[in-house]
Amino acid sequence: MNTEFSFIILTYNEEIHLPRLLESISGFDAELFVLDSFSTDTTTAIAQAAGAKVLVHKFENHPKQWDFALKSFPIKTPWVICLDADQIVTPELQQQLLNFRDTDYQNISGIYFNRKNFFKGKWLRFGGYYPFYLLKMFRYRVGYSDLNENMDHRFIVPGNIIIWKKGHLLEENLKENNIRFWIDKHNRYSDLLAQEETERILGLRNQTIKPKFWGSPDERTAWLKQLWWRLPRYVRPTVYFIYRMVFKLGIFDGRTGIIFHFLQGFWFRLVVDIKIDELIKQRDADRDKK
Template identity: 35%
Template sequence: MAAAPLSLTVVILTRDEERHIGRALASIKPLASRVVVVDSGSSDGTREVARGMGAELFERRWLNYADQFQWALDHCGIDTDWTMRLDADEWLGADLVTALLALLPTLGPDTTAISLDRQHHFMGRWIRHGGRWPLALLRIWRTGMGRIEQRWMDEHIVVEHGALRHVPGTFVDQNEHGLGYFTAKHNGYATREALDALIGNYGLFDVPEDAGLASTAQAQRARVHKTGWYNRLPTGLGPLLYFLYRYFIQLGFLDGRAGMIYHVLQGFWYRFLVDAKRVELEQAIAHAPDKEARIDALSAATGHDLRGFHRASPKAVSEVEGEQPLPLR
């Protein structure tokens, strides 16, 4: 007899994810007692697929991932014991589902968060080298104890206290779109990462420091390296050194042809694009006389609403006056 689903709510953000959402929902069906999908205006069949597979649907305009996800945590009435973050193009294997079903009910109150090892699949190949696996991510936490960092890019779930338990098993990031989608997505990522860097460098907003909160040690180390010595290197040198380290020292070349394409694009081209966008945005604010003018210049240059995102505390950032969740029937 199959085990009953856990007291667990899975939160998934979507926009035009018809290709992936069914796979994600099918993989967590034995695990979760509730699934919340927050859609930001899909024009394909995403909402119909999600509704047909039993997910609860909400709709809200998109600002960025952190804002949207925190809004879901704050406004969708999550009252299960546990909450999980899952992207629409991710899925869980039966081995991990079985492990979680057995483990979570046995955990004492001191364990407040669960990390998982995510595999990244690219062009039909599991990328095992170049520091890309195992990649431990905090993805499950006791409801009410976790929040998402309010950053434009590279946002993590953080839990303020308690013990972090790691659960091995099959957890896969597998986007079925092609290279055009990949490069367009990373172009947007680069803009947002450059924004985070300039916001920090110029002190444009009071961004809370989350280093002391519970997260995976791997994520903390990566953040320290990126905001420390890496961002101080001359333009282009950091991406080159990072790629060489990743491809040769961390054995990325063992991932074959698909791996070569992935490591060059994600390990060098993307990192170089972030550097280039930082230069471009520095130029955009070069003649701004004060902080307010810099904020206006960055918003105009990127099309992102900086004031709208940073107007409130991380916990309340998405609590727009008069805005209520809109369940889709």
């Protein structure tokens, strides 16, 4: 049994994704822990057949789900790797993990993996989507889920971090090949993000990660978010879409890529802005009734 790291995977109706992921990590002889959100397909059966320890927990948002997972599973290894069910570990990343020894990383607390994201079979190489680093591996009981985020989940790891630029996580949600699924999913996400931003406007929610442009990938994201919050609503989706298309060369992702950048970079952000205004107006109306 692997004594260096264990895997935690979040699932919900992932019978088309989970076998791919499990196959890509089957060579590590590592403990598997799966936190499911009441799947109605064969997800949990697939996980159990692979030897995973499975818990079921009602889903509110990703940060809370990861927080529950990290606090509930009996992790015995010094490191944990947290993956989404629609991700795959590539052979080059597999080799880095096979060579991983805790004794070689005594002064390191977290490791970023490089992600390749796909939409309708298309690798999104431009538009700010590659390279894209995700903090997925960290010391157990050192890293934790950032509960100050409502939709955009990330882990906080005090201490030194490094980036593995070689090797990749491949991320492709095959269910998103049906555009109705993508739209319904992001409509739900827009509810979460609008609520989060409204709470930030009202001073009810803080930012955990220290914003730093020249810092870690997550510190830079925190800095960019502060810039985003200062931009005027309804203007910022257009600015962001142009930034992705022109300055981040999203135009070179071709028709499928441009559709994605429009939907995720403009449409989704515009819906969030509309919902923020609705929440603020509803709050003002409720306050006037008192």
